[in-house]
Amino acid sequence: MSEKKDINILEHVLVPKHEILSPEEAVEVLRKLGVSPKNLPWISVDDPAAKAIGAKPGDIIRIIRKSPTAGVSVAYRYVVVDVSRKEASVE
Amino acid sequence: MEAVKQITSIEELKNYIEKLRGRVSDNIIEELEKKLVEVYEKSGLYVEEVEAIIGEVLRRYESSLVEPGEPVGTVAAQSLGEPSTQMTLRVFHYAGVREFNVTLGLPRLIEIVDARKRPETPIMEIYLEDDYKHDEEKAKEVARRIESTLVENVAESISISPFEGVVIRLDPSMLEDKGVGIKDVVDVLEELKLGDIEVDEENYTIRIRLPEELMDYSKMEKIRQKVASARIKGVKGIKKVIIQKRGDEYVLIAEGSNLSEVMRVKGVDWRRVYTNDIMEVERTLGIEAARAAIIKEIKSILDDQGLDVDIRHIMLLADVMTWTGRVRQVGRMGVAGEKPSVLARAAFEMTVQRLIEAAASGEVDELSGIPENIIIGQIIPIGTGMVELYATPSTARPKGGEG
Secondary structure, eight states: OOOOOOOOGGGSTTOOEEEEOOHHHHHHHHHHHTOOGGGSOEEETTOHHHHHHTOOTTOEEEEEEEETTTEEEEEEEEEEOOOOOOOOOOO | OOOOOBOOOHHHHHHHHHTTBTTBOHHHHHHHHHHHHHHHHHHOOBHHHHHHHHHHHHHHHHHTSOOTTOOHHHHHHHHHHHHHTTSOSSOEEOOSOTTOOEEOHHHHHHHHHTTOSSOSSOEEEEEBOHHHHTOHHHHHHHHHHHSOEEHHHHEEEEEEETTTEEEEEEOHHHHHHHTOOHHHHHHHHHHHTOSEEEEETTTTEEEEEOOGGGOOHHHHHHHHHHHHTOEEESOTTOOEEEEEEETTEEEEEEESOOHHHHHHSTTBOTTTOEESOHHHHHHHHOHHHHHHHHHHHHHHHHHHTTOOOOHHHHHHHHHHHTTTSSOOOSSTTTTTTTOSOHHHHHHHSOHHHHHHHHHHTTOOOOOOSHHHHHHHTOOOSSGGGGOOOOOOOOOOOOTTSOO
């Protein structure tokens, strides 16, 4: 019964705007923040939103969130190949 | 005496407010503009007044900014931890949704912070598309598509024995209620490939003859389970759907959660479908959506309990939990367990084990965090302790050089 529907998760209310930075922009952002890419929060390449915008490992994604305190807030995430997929099973 | 200047137009007023742009957050500018325009329209404003207000806004904004070195994490932890002691402990209520049992309060908070695989009581809020949301009948139609109907839901009895086979007596009223025909049930049973099926439509009875290899008492209960839980229609995992009216639209509330499937159901407004299963949000919508969901869930728990916690603390918590691109718990397997410092980890839990592991792999502690500096008795890097002085010793001048 599940018909074909065009679903673009980027339009879901929970998903803020994601955009890939061009290399020039990325350098500029890192310089402004004074950090190296790995100091930014990460996003995995197989993250559904990262996939949807076609991000590749090493890219920096700009995330424009609606914030209840600041109106609009901008965050950055560094696209990584997921290495931290540890299954939390140890008690 | 200098003449008191009056503001002559809204444009002029806005120009004054624009001066704040970039110095305070846009939200404040908007709010200020709204209020000032309101006052202006009512009673007019003097330039001096506006300037004083703008100055005050700026002063208050700047004094409430976080200062460098402020331990925001500790403050957030305390700000969330203290109210949680006032939350109702093991209480489960029927919050608004009479039909469902919803985990609330502390147990739910712990569930989120621990990043459990599944919430104890998964709930979905399913909004409908424009064509469906104002009509109760149409909403019911979508609800029927989503709610999963199992064979046991439409059966009066299911009896089983190795020689008789499986005998299912269907309940005609339930069939009608769920909108299921006998044929639908038979189709589903055929897919199980248990054996030949005989149907007695008049008596609403279906019999499955078991082949010889299944004629075994030890297998009976398993087969019964399989038959009873065969899904005739609906979305896997959704146990029950009820319809609620919110404002002028109908919203479906579902017990159980299956985000990716429900989004695809016809009539569902997939842009607004919501589930309280954060791991599922992460899987289907990504880490940023998970962050938003964590904030929303924690905020709603605290609001339910009448606790007022600044949302910034919750945002910080959500940021930390989603830092690595995966939702990780705030505990030994996550945030605390992944600290780079050996001593900090050892101070948290399983001290001996942690120290031995670190020794075995030859770890080095940079002593850059707080717990490790407390342990060894140094000034902790918070506030004024963050500042370090670097003196470049003036290089000794070569004697008898230029002079």
